[in-house]
Amino acid sequence: MTLHIDPYQYTLQKSVSCCGVGLHSGRTVNLSIKPAPEDSGIRFFRTDIQPTEPIQAHMDMVVDTRLATTIGNERIQVSTTEHLLAALKAFGIDNAEIELDSREVPIMDGSAEPFFQLIKSSGKKKQKSFKKILKITQPIHYDDGEKSISISPYNGFKVTGEICFDDTVIQNQKFSLDLSPENFGQEISKARTFGYVEQVEELWANGLALGSTLDNVIAIHWNRKSVLNEDGLRFDDEFIRHKVLDLVGDLSLLGCPILGHVNAYKTGHTEHFHFMKAIAASPHCWEVVEVQKNGSIPIQMNVSKNSQNKTGTFLPFLNNRDAQPAAA
Structure with a gap:
């Protein structure tokens, strides 16, 4: 059996920009997404800090998973990365430079839809290098009490999420998505982040969520x-759709496309991070495949696990299998 996909890497056709507020700081954020060289991956640049330096969108750079996924180092951090990364992932962008003048990616309307439309307005540009894909060959599991997440072999990239709350407005919700630009745009891009009103009030009292409305x-x-929002929900199951959106964004920090089916139960950013660690620590359960020029990936094949290229930055998930977030 053979899976046919576009073999080439892509970047943006042109630079695009937006302006919004940071969810926690409440400060105005100017953000630009720009084309980037092949094999460079997704990189963030803080223009408000000089000298600036690239922060690779990669699991080794995760420093915090409370409330959102934050990447960075001791000097520079970028938080609330998951919605933008999910939009880039879904649209098939392999390489991009993201400039912003604050610590947070703007929250926009709480979903990935504004970013997805922004990237669509740019279009994407084919590059010369071929994609390298992480192909799951055996199941990998991560459990933390009642929370669990796993990935198994699959002819594509599918994400299934499930949540279970006592609240009448949520209760038990389950949703599956085979990732494609069309499915992402129609099914989960508009799903917004959510929280209990008293939790938001507590965050306000602690100087957080200052940009939330x-x-x-x-x-x-x-x-x-019920919800306090006058327009109600965009989907009856908007809560789980947003959880699936977050998972797509977080898993992009593995640094490359994935062939596998992810199943997540009651998970959040912290579990997503530890699950990526579990994947990186299980090389017997995956292969790194370079897509053939005709766009095919033979599902049964022997491939090299050498993921390093001339820049040493693409597919860096093998670099540090013992990565820990500074706070989780």
Whole structure:
């Protein structure tokens, strides 16, 4: 059996920009997404800090997973990366430079839709190098109490998420998505982040979530039976759709496309990070495949596990299998 995909790497056709507020700081953020060289991956640049330096969108750079996924080093951090990374992943962008003048990626409307439309307005440009793909050959599991996440062999990239709450407005929700630009745009890009109204009030009291409003967060009512947002929900199961969106964005930090089916139960950013560590620590369960020029990947084949190229930056998930976030 053979899977046919576009073999080439892609970057943006042209630079695009937007402006919004940081969810936690409440500060205005100017963000630009620019074309980047092949094999460079996704890199963030803080223009408000000089001298600036690239922060690779990679699991080794995760420094915090509380409330959002933050990447960086001791001097420079970028938080709330997951929605933008999910949009880039879904649209098939392998290489991009992201410039922003604050610590947070702007929250926009709380979903990935504004970023997805921004990237679509740019279009994508084919590059000369071929894609390298992480192909799962045996199941990998990560468990943390009642929370669990696994990946198994699959002819494509599929994500299944499930959540279970006592709240009437959420209860048990499950959603599956075979990732493609069309499916992403129609099924999960518009799903917004959510929280209990009293949790938001507590964050405000602690100097966090200063940019959160009913325009960018689904606020669950104190009675747990409804939401405070006047327009209601965009989907009956918007909560799990947003969880799947977050998972797609977080898993892009592996540094390359994935062939596998992910199943996640009651997970968040911290579990996603530890799951990526589990994948990197299980080389007997995956292969790194360079897509053939005709766009095919033979599902049964012997391939080299050498993921390093001339720049040493593409597919860097093998670099540090013992990475730990500074706070999780």
